[in-house]
Amino acid sequence: xxxxxxxxxxxxxxxxxxxxxxxxxxxxxxxxxxxxxxxxxxxxxxxxxxxxxxxxxxxxxxxxxxxxxxxxxxxxxxxxxxxxxxxxxxxxxxxxxxxxxxxxxxxxxxxxxxxxxxxxxxxxxxxxxxxxxxxxxxxxxxxxxxxxxxxxxxxxxxxxxxxxxxxxx
Amino acid sequence: xxxxxxxxxxxxxxxxxxxxxxxxxxxxxxxxxxxxxxxxxxxxxxxxxxxxxxxxxxxxxxxxxxxx
Numbered sequence: 001x002x003x004x005x006x007x008x009x010x011x012x013x014x015x016x017x018x019x020x021x022x023x024x025x026x027x028x029x030x031x032x033x034x035x036x037x038x039x040x041x042x043x044x045x046x047x048x049x050x051x052x053x054x055x056x057x058x059x060x061x062x063x064x065x066x067x068x069x070x071x072x073x074x075x076x077x078x079x080x081x082x083x084x085x086x087x088x089x090x091x092x093x094x095x096x097x098x099x100x101x102x103x104x105x106x107x108x109x110x111x112x113x114x115x116x117x118x119x120x121x122x123x124x125x126x127x128x129x130x131x132x133x134x135x136x137x138x139x140x141x142x143x144x145x146x147x148x149x150x151x152x153x154x155x156x157x158x159x160x161x162x163x164x165x166x167x168x169x
Numbered sequence: 170x171x172x173x174x175x176x177x178x179x180x181x182x183x184x185x186x187x188x189x190x191x192x193x194x195x196x197x198x199x200x201x202x203x204x205x206x207x208x209x210x211x212x213x214x215x216x217x218x219x220x221x222x223x224x225x226x227x228x229x230x231x232x233x234x235x236x237x
Contacts, residue, residue: 078232093219
């Protein structure tokens with residue numbers, strides 16, 4: 001039974017990661033070349049990063065619904081609800097700081113390449129914090145699986161931005 | 170595998186895919202949008218997320234803790 005649950009979760013995690021990848025980059029880019037490869041133009045890289053930041057905000061919205069559902073079904077208690085909500089707020093704010101600044105640049109010019117990676121560090125730190133919060137507060141296996149799914153989506157989007165920023169250096 | 174285990178597995182998959190379907194629907198809305206449209210969409214969504222989270226957190230912080 002545990003193996004079946006694990007397989008189902010693993011399969012869905014892979015599907016979710018692929019879904020985020022395809023949505024942010026397009027099928028061709030996911031299959032044929034790394035997202036931030038040298039052949040990608042600066043504006044394309046910028047567009048990919050923008051789409052990935054939207055995905056992070058979308059995942060926060062889904063996370064709010066998921067936490068509310070977990071609380072209403074009794075799979076988490078108030079302390080977990082509060083901690084997860086604060087962690088989601090931190091992800092949103094770090095992402096907002098990042099995309100607000102990114103919106104000032106239309107391409108990854110040298111100034112953007114110097115500034116955005118620093119802001120992006122806050123985004124990845126907030127995702128790690130959400131992961132740690134889930135580990136600490138969420139004990140129910142079904143609730144943990146749902147939080148894992150959200151983290152997979154956030155990490156996939158963050159990975160897209162990270163590769164794009166790396167390629168822009 | 171017993172019937173109960175099969176039912177539990179189906180419930181698990183259903184619950185997980187419900188989360189996935191919701192996110193997929195959000196992501197689909199990104200298709201074909203320009204950078205400016207995406208940024209506007211993100212600001213709107215981000216503002217809504219912030220309001221929902223702040224209200225929810227404020228509500229929890231002013232309520233006595235309930236057990237599960």
